[in-house]
Each structure stands twice: as C-alpha cells, then as structure tokens.
Amino acid sequence: MNCTILRFQAKCGHIRHAGFFFTGEKDKVQCFACSGCLGNWEEGDDPWKEHAKWFPECEFLHHKKSSDEIQEYIQNYGGFVKVMGKHFTTPLIKRILPTETGGPIPNIFEDEGARLDSFKTWPQEAQVDATMLAKAGLFYTGMKPAE
Secondary structure, three states, X not given: OOHHHHHHHHHHHHHHHOOEEEOOOOOOEEEOOOOOEEOOOOOOOOHHHHHHHHOOOOXXXXXXXXXXXXXXXXXXXXXXXXXXXXXXXXXXXHHHOOOOOOOOOOOHHHOHHHHHHOOOOXXXXXXXXXXXXXXXXXXXXXXXXXX
16 A cells, blocks of 8 residues: 555544545545545645635535634645635536536435435434535435444
8 A cells, every 4th residue: 555545544534524525536535515626635734724725615614613714724825825626626517517407317305405304313413514414415314324
C-alpha cells in the first residue's frame, strides 16, 4: 500500500466529521450537503479548512462552524485567492445534467418532504441533522450500517 493511501486512511475520521464521504476514486471525497468534491490530499491538509475554502456556502459547514471560523479559514488559506469550488464545478454540472426530461426514473424520494419523513426514526443521538440529509437528497431506510 503506498504512502498516499496510508495518509488518506489516517485522515478519514477528520474527513468524515467535515461532512465528506469517500467516492471510491483515488482519495476523492464528496460533501453530503453541498456535493462539493475534494481530492489530492496532502500532508497537513485540514478537511474543515479545505471545505471552507472551496465550498464556503455549504449549509453543513455553516451548521458546524461559525462565520468567523469560516472567514478565518478562507483568509489563512495559501493560494487560489477569490477562487472557490463553484468556479470549477458549475460548468461541469451544466454539461452533464440533462436539459430535458429523460433523466432518472422518478420516485417518491424525489420530494424533499418525503425524504424528510423517512427520518422519523432517525437516532436522536446522531451527529448529523436529518433535515440537512434530506436537503442533500438522502433518505433513511431505518437500517443500521454493517459493522
């Protein structure tokens, strides 16, 4: 196993707490709330700082960090001044999203209210807000993850 993967695995807990999940592609992660993607992790990268720099409008980020913390992360970020993730992703999204119907087959969980209703049995001790998950397009099956 190469050193990059070992360093990435060591960061996984921190990355997860910052709202990201592993995409299965190299060391690329994606935020469950804003769909922002990050990769090419380097030694010393802080997932919260990266999240704030590239996706400062993320609802989950604002739920977990104060506006002052977010601004401090952005101001102290070296390089890429006034550049955010949306500068890279917006043109890509416009290219890949269908312009007319013909996308995925509709289902009940297309409706945010239906998704939110699925969280009625969501554990109260969960660290992630069910409303944010529903807004991100997720729904709850009531099943616990495999251990």
